[in-house]
Amino acid sequence: xxxxxxxxxxxxxxxxxxxxxFVLISLLDAPKHGYAIVxxxxxxxxxxxxxxxxxxxxxRLERHGLVExxxxxxxxxxxxxxxxxxxxxxxxxxxxxxLATYGDKRWHGLTGSPA
Amino acid sequence: xxxxxRVPSRxxxxxxxxxxxxxSWRDRYGEEVADLxxxxxxxxxxxxxxxxxxxxxxxxxxxxxxxxxxWLPATAAVLVALGVGGAFWATLRLEDGWVEIPGHWWSTLxxxxxxxxxxxxxxxxxxxxxxxxxxRREH
Numbered sequence: 001x002x003x004x005x006x007x008x009x010x011x012x013x014x015x016x017x018x019x020x021x022f023v024l025i026s027l028l029d030a031p032k033h034g035y036a037i038v039x040x041x042x043x044x045x046x047x048x049x050x051x052x053x054x055x056x057x058x059x060r061l062e063r064h065g066l067v068e069x070x071x072x073x074x075x076x077x078x079x080x081x082x083x084x085x086x087x088x089x090x091x092x093x094x095x096x097x098x099l100a101t102y103g104d105k106r107w108h109g110l111t112g113s114p115a
Numbered sequence: 116x117x118x119x120x121r122v123p124s125r126x127x128x129x130x131x132x133x134x135x136x137x138x139s140w141r142d143r144y145g146e147e148v149a150d151l152x153x154x155x156x157x158x159x160x161x162x163x164x165x166x167x168x169x170x171x172x173x174x175x176x177x178x179x180x181x182x183x184x185x186w187l188p189a190t191a192a193v194l195v196a197l198g199v200g201g202a203f204w205a206t207l208r209l210e211d212g213w214v215e216i217p218g219h220w221w222s223t224l225x226x227x228x229x230x231x232x233x234x235x236x237x238x239x240x241x242x243x244x245x246x247x248x249x250x251r252r253e254h
Binding site for chain 1: 152
């Protein structure tokens, strides 16, 4: 596996790549509206996305068919993962996991220390 | 601790900053962003974040306008040609040649269309690249 393949769609998002991955992970368990996504990401990643970053990422994810908007509830519109989006999260997570394993191996090769 | 303010959603009014965004973006996300800004514990930081995203959203909106590519490359080419002509004309009138162009208002003005043309050409290239990537994904 070559690192970079799985992130191919998200890597086109430029500075929105990482926030977009956070959004996808946030939507894995249930659809959420923007405010709930920000709170969730703040909880699990310790990062507070500003509205420009959040809706920049959401807009790009919608354009690529990775998330879709549901019927609004009041002023808020919930978003959910599409099947393409779910597959993209899986690919991105697999790649990150493979990269971590590879980095770990090299780390121990350099330091000679056990895991 | 959750520092987000509990604000009834009816209180959210579109901030003026949102007027600077493309109409399509405002129609789609305006109300939600206004709601988020209203609740934000760091409104200044969030407005800076919104401002940072402004050029990118305009680029995306431009890329979606099909008629744009009919006039953009031609306009860029005409402006660049005018700028090259202006630079040639100014160089003939300057003692030390083209290196002196930035030193005089009239010679700077003569090459200005070329600079604008190069800017438009860069936008045209970025829009074309964005559309090419989108087409590749569709296939």
